[in-house]
Amino acid sequence: MPSRKTPSTEVLLGVLEALPPGQRLWVHGVGGCLHPLLRGGDAVRVLRCGPGALARGDVALLRQGRKLVAHVVVSTRPWRTAPLLGGVDAPAGVTLGRVVAVKRGEWVVPLPRPVRPALWMTQRALAAVWARPGGRVVYRRVRDFFFSGWSRPLRRRLVGPLEVRLLRADDLDALLAFAGERLVVSIGFLRRQLRERWGLDAPARRGAAAGAFDAEGRMRGFAWVDSYRQEALPLDGVWVRSLVVAPQVRRMGVATRLLGCLLDEARRQGEVWVHADVDDDNTASLQTFARLGFRPAPAELTRQANEAWDAAGRAKTLVVLERELGP
Ligand SMILES: CC(C)(COP(=O)(O)OP(=O)(O)OC[C@H]1O[C@@H](n2cnc3c(N)ncnc32)[C@H](O)[C@@H]1OP(=O)(O)O)[C@@H](O)C(=O)NCCC(=O)NCCS
Known part of the structure; x- marks a missing residue:
């Protein structure tokens, strides 16, 4: 797979701000x-321009402090932008340009001006659903429906x-490209671990x-x-961490194979037990581990893991699972 070296946000901001209008x-x-x-890891094509060139329903690229964000313009007077799913109003940002196309994997989708009303209405509708109690649950159910068994053959x-x-x-x-999109793990940590510990070499x-790769090496x-x-x-012992499968290939046994x-x-390295900790509301993950013979760990280990994570600033309750490795 070709390597994609992403410039740092600082460098990108410098390049964008130096780019002439148009x-x-x-x-x-x-x-x-x-x-x-x-x-997070997808790309947007930006036309350099100021806020005067943007209208309701355009997607604006904004600089917020040292961060770059793409928001839908919700209104121009007063000037308001918001994420597609709504949420907190954006703090004042500097408009760097208009997003004219988006790229997801191999697919490039242009965002011409006629789609503005549709995008604006979509943003309003999604924001309203998202803001309602239970909105997120509805969204997850819809997403799970699309990525469940019926769509598996397709x-x-x-x-x-x-x-x-x-x-x-x-x-x-390949790992860093995946991590940029889906993992909340430091790139430096992954790079070091793969080079010094995990790599077969x-x-x-x-x-x-372990990774699951498609024919293009993605x-x-x-x-x-x-x-x-x-x-x-x-915490003692070895633990399964960062188990994530891309939505397009869920319910195909990928996690089970990983x-x-x-x-x-x-087992080959001489471990006798493997542990896992899973958010108590993560049914998909709990089921996946259960199907592989993982069972609830003793209460004392569960307490220790929750305490360790609480101390690291995590709020959710974890279910701790373990599996004995046969000879
Ligand atoms: C949890 C996760 C890794 C499962 O990946 P997967 O490749 O879809 O899992 P598998 O296809 O191997 O599923 C194995 C079994 O687990 C159960 N399972 C998996 N996903 C499920 C879901 N959404 N709902 C109910 N059961 C589910 C099923 O019994 C499934 O077997 P089946 O499809 O034959 O019925 C995936 O949903 C994911 O990446 N979720 C987001 C990240 C995450 O929560 N990671 C876990 C952190 S601990």
């Missing part, structure tokens, strides 16, 4: 505010066969990371197993 530029990593249309055909295997050092680019091989699912002490949490790969490797 010029266009592809910008990565500002799609989070256009969720679910775009994800998705399987679109994505093609997936290879699930342990990672090597040269999988770093790592000098001090310990723990492991990563579609990922997880690792390692000691929590690598992340400075005072976990199978990691359990085999943990």
